[in-house]
Amino acid sequence: MNMNEEELLRNFEEKIDVDQKIEPRDWMPEAYRKHLIRQISQHAHSEVIGMQPEGNWINRAPSLRAKMVLLAKIQDEAGHGLYLYSAAETLGISREEMLDQLHTLKAKYSNIFNYPTLTWADIGAVGWLVDGAAIVNQVSLQRTSYGPYSRGMIRICKEESFHQRQGYEIMAQMAQGTPEQKEMAQDALNRFWWPSMMMFGPHDSNSPNTGNALRWRIKRESNDTLRQRFIDKTVQQANVIGLTIPDPDLKWNEERGHYDFGEINWEEFYAVINGNGPCNKERIDHHKKAHEEGRWVREAALAYAEKQKQETLV
Amino acid sequence: MEHTQGKLWEVFIQSKNNLPYKHAGSIHATDKEMAIQNARDLYTRRGEGRGIWVVPSDCIVASNPEDEESLFDPGVDKIYRHPTFYHMPDGAENI
Ligand SMILES: [Fe+2]
Ligand SMILES: [Fe+2]
Numbered sequence: 001m002n003m004n005e006e007e008l009l010r011n012f013e014e015k016i017d018v019d020q021k022i023e024p025r026d027w028m029p030e031a032y033r034k035h036l037i038r039q040i041s042q043h044a045h046s047e048v049i050g051m052q053p054e055g056n057w058i059n060r061a062p063s064l065r066a067k068m069v070l071l072a073k074i075q076d077e078a079g080h081g082l083y084l085y086s087a088a089e090t091l092g093i094s095r096e097e098m099l100d101q102l103h104t105l106k107a108k109y110s111n112i113f114n115y116p117t118l119t120w121a122d123i124g125a126v127g128w129l130v131d132g133a134a135i136v137n138q139v140s141l142q143r144t145s146y147g148p149y150s151r152g153m154i155r156i157c158k159e160e161s162f163h164q165r166q167g168y169e170i171m172a173q174m175a176q177g178t179p180e181q182k183e184m185a186q187d188a189l190n191r192f193w194w195p196s197m198m199m200f201g202p203h204d205s206n207s208p209n210t211g212n213a214l215r216w217r218i219k220r221e222s223n224d225t226l227r228q229r230f231i232d233k234t235v236q237q238a239n240v241i242g243l244t245i246p247d248p249d250l251k252w253n254e255e256r257g258h259y260d261f262g263e264i265n266w267e268e269f270y271a272v273i274n275g276n277g278p279c280n281k282e283r284i285d286h287h288k289k290a291h292e293e294g295r296w297v298r299e300a301a302l303a304y305a306e307k308q309k310q311e312t313l314v
Numbered sequence: 315m316e317h318t319q320g321k322l323w324e325v326f327i328q329s330k331n332n333l334p335y336k337h338a339g340s341i342h343a344t345d346k347e348m349a350i351q352n353a354r355d356l357y358t359r360r361g362e363g364r365g366i367w368v369v370p371s372d373c374i375v376a377s378n379p380e381d382e383e384s385l386f387d388p389g390v391d392k393i394y395r396h397p398t399f400y401h402m403p404d405g406a407e408n409i
Contacts, residue, residue: 089340298318298344
């Protein structure tokens with residue numbers, strides 16, 4: 001490292017320390033850029049892949065209202081993906097490269113979307129728990145040090161507030177319905193609780209990338225802090241609608257002022273990350289297929305743009 | 315890598331009549347019409363706008379962060395450009 005680069009690094013870290021945002025044209029360390037590209041593109045892929053488990057229920061939504069709401073929610077998720085892809089592009093990676101990394105399994109997306117949505121109650125559980133967990137993470141990321149990422153998060157958080165409410169509304173309705181409906185709601189909670197807990201990632205003691213990410217304020221809070229916040233918020237909501245969180249070790253700890261909870265099955269977490277979840281293959285295959293089937297549209301659009309260019313030249 | 319996603323456009327939204335257009339983000343599109351439609355779909359799903367500008371990103375000329383001082387410092391120390399710089403005689407009204 002030459003003097004110049006040392007100075008640049010010092011300026012960069014001084015800015016971070018006083019909470020000034022880093023903008024695309026500002027100097028930044030390569031490791032900062034790399035970490036952001038990885039994190040933002042994975043975040044974008046999660047929004048987009050996350051449309052699949054929900055899309056699975058559009059045609060089978062139980063009412064026109066439910067169908068309109070679900071469509072609007074899924075359209076928002078597409079939008080979130082696009083905001084995030086744009087934010088990543090400001091760091092010098094192209095949209096095509098990101099799609100390629102997704103298709104070749106070089107880029108990950110949130111594990112949670114590798115679980116299937118088996119019943120309508122699962123749509124409730126996804127909105128309530130999965131969007132709920134995502135919101136806790138995203139609210140914290142509004143204060144991330146990279147300007148375009150932060151602005152994307154602020155916009156996303158505004159839109160997310162209805163997502164969790166629509167999911168919780170479904171769960172509340174089913175929990176108050178027939179015994180079979182209540183059972184369905186409880187079953188959805190049972191299956192989505194632990195994978196939602198895993199959404200925050202490994203324990204801090206086991207999270208190799210956390211150090212730099214916190215120092216450079218890409219992340220503002222650690223995995224365990226965010227996970228605890230999610231649990232503390234969600235227990236009361238489950239109680240209100242008469243559902244039981246499937247964790248026998250869950251207990252209020254007066255001293256800590258937080259809920260204690262049971263051990264997460266990290267073996268399952270790593271198995272799913274490494275491609276062995278129930279739906280990993282299906283999700284990527286579907287995305288590839290949709291991308292392939294859209295090829296003629298992209299080609300036609302590019303041909304049309306080319307033709308217009310020729311015409312203005314004549 | 316093959317470029318299939320259309321070019322990048324910056325999107326500016328006017329949220330209400332008589333307010334300035336503000337940068338909202340960017341989109342991809344292959345032509346002007348698609349750019350307006352994509353911007354509409356992406357940035358105004360909740361009535362956030364009544365006007366949209368889209369500009370090809372490569373048409374925007376931006377200042378360099380390194381030039382911040384030379385560009386903007388001259389405007390910082392000219393306090394006589396602000397009305398509070400001036401002493402008004404006691405008793406003068408409506409000024
Ligand atoms: Fe989202
Ligand atoms: Fe959402």
